[in-house]
Amino acid sequence: MRQKAKWWEALEGAKVRCRLCPRGCVIAEGGRGFCFIRKNEGGKLISEAYGRISGMAADPIEKKPLFHFYPGSRVLSFGTIGCNLNCQCCQNWHISRAKDIRILREEVTPEAVVETAIKTGCKTVAFTYNEPLIFAEFAMDTARACREAGIKTAAVTAGYVNPEPGKEFFSLMDASNVDLKGFNEKFYLSHTGAHLKNILETLELIHRETSAWLELTTLLIPGKNDDLMEIKNMCEWIREHLGTDVPVHFSAFHPDYNMTEVPPTSLKTLNQAYEIGLSAGLKFVYTGNVWEKPRETTFCPSCKKPVIVRNGFEVERNELQNNRCGFCQAVIPGYFSS
Numbered sequence: 001m002r003q004k005a006k007w008w009e010a011l012e013g014a015k016v017r018c019r020l021c022p023r024g025c026v027i028a029e030g031g032r033g034f035c036f037i038r039k040n041e042g043g044k045l046i047s048e049a050y051g052r053i054s055g056m057a058a059d060p061i062e063k064k065p066l067f068h069f070y071p072g073s074r075v076l077s078f079g080t081i082g083c084n085l086n087c088q089c090c091q092n093w094h095i096s097r098a099k100d101i102r103i104l105r106e107e108v109t110p111e112a113v114v115e116t117a118i119k120t121g122c123k124t125v126a127f128t129y130n131e132p133l134i135f136a137e138f139a140m141d142t143a144r145a146c147r148e149a150g151i152k153t154a155a156v157t158a159g160y161v162n163p164e165p166g167k168e169f170f171s172l173m174d175a176s177n178v179d180l181k182g183f184n185e186k187f188y189l190s191h192t193g194a195h196l197k198n199i200l201e202t203l204e205l206i207h208r209e210t211s212a213w214l215e216l217t218t219l220l221i222p223g224k225n226d227d228l229m230e231i232k233n234m235c236e237w238i239r240e241h242l243g244t245d246v247p248v249h250f251s252a253f254h255p256d257y258n259m260t261e262v263p264p265t266s267l268k269t270l271n272q273a274y275e276i277g278l279s280a281g282l283k284f285v286y287t288g289n290v291w292e293k294p295r296e297t298t299f300c301p302s303c304k305k306p307v308i309v310r311n312g313f314e315v316e317r318n319e320l321q322n323n324r325c326g327f328c329q330a331v332i333p334g335y336f337s338s
């Protein structure tokens with residue numbers, strides 16, 4: 001089910017230049033881009049991941065994490081292989097760095113994804129597990145089919161994309177959780193191979209130019225991106241450029257892939273980041289990858305009462321009335337009623 005890719009140009013000598021992400025790979029005939037699944041075949045760029053997936057599962061939406069997008073509902077998640085970043089701590093490196101196209105053994109159509117979502121009681125389909133922007137053609141066709149059937153869509157992404165395809169992609173998503181991996185260009189480049197500036201541009205694009213609901217996740221890696229001043233600068237940037245309503249998840253690192261020598265994130269650091277976010281004026285800050293009930297709880301910014309109490313990936317109590325606090329009737333930003 002391979003398909004001709006979008007966003008590329010033909011160059012001399014049957015080479016192509018991919019214009020999907022800032023890497024701008026120039027690919028010789030028979031070669032592949034950095035992300036592996038975009039390939040030059042006969043002077044044309046094709047997506048080898050179109051309609052071919054590496055795994056699919058029904059999850060709680062809280063696992064993405066999306067905390068203000070139909071809490072307590074189920075999401076049908078799937079991914080392919082490959083990535084346009086090279087994060088040294090990748091927790092899905094088995095698929096993101098896979099170099100064997102045969103891993104994509106399951107063929108699906110957008111309509112089949114919709115059918116499975118309906119059958120499994122999923123309100124949303126999420127493009128996740130590996131970077132969905134690199135298989136944007138298939139994700140977007142699936143998002144269109146979902147929209148027709150009344151199913152929501154969400155992208156879990158690192159946001160490394162050029163503005164034009166980024167706008168097309170995120171305009172079709174109902175929600176997105178973007179990994180903001182740090183707030184330091186040197187760290188971004190050495191640990192992910194991407195530039196911070198491009199990610200910040202994507203965040204502003206989603207916020208200003210699309211209606212997709214946006215949440216952010218930052219994995220705090222000891223000694224790498226957990227400088228408290230940097231976290232403060234990041235929270236202030238979020239406040240100034242994205243507003244105070246965007247939920248921010250500070251997530252605990254566990255040693256993986258090329259970073260097995262780095263210790264897990266301490267609770268102390270996570271809690272410091274949580275407090276910094278609140279002090280910067282962000283209304284909805286959470287910690288993740290640890291079971292810390294108070295920091296997984298949504299508090300009404302007006303009356304300060306707990307309106308959504310979570311226990312891990314489960315919603316234990318929901319005190320919202322549609323999108324209003326059940327105690328004081330203040331509006332809670334997000335999507336809460338069907």
Ligand code: SF4
Binds near residue numbers: 032035
């Ligand atoms: S999407 Fe893939 S092929 Fe295209 S520029 Fe980015 S890494 Fe290269």
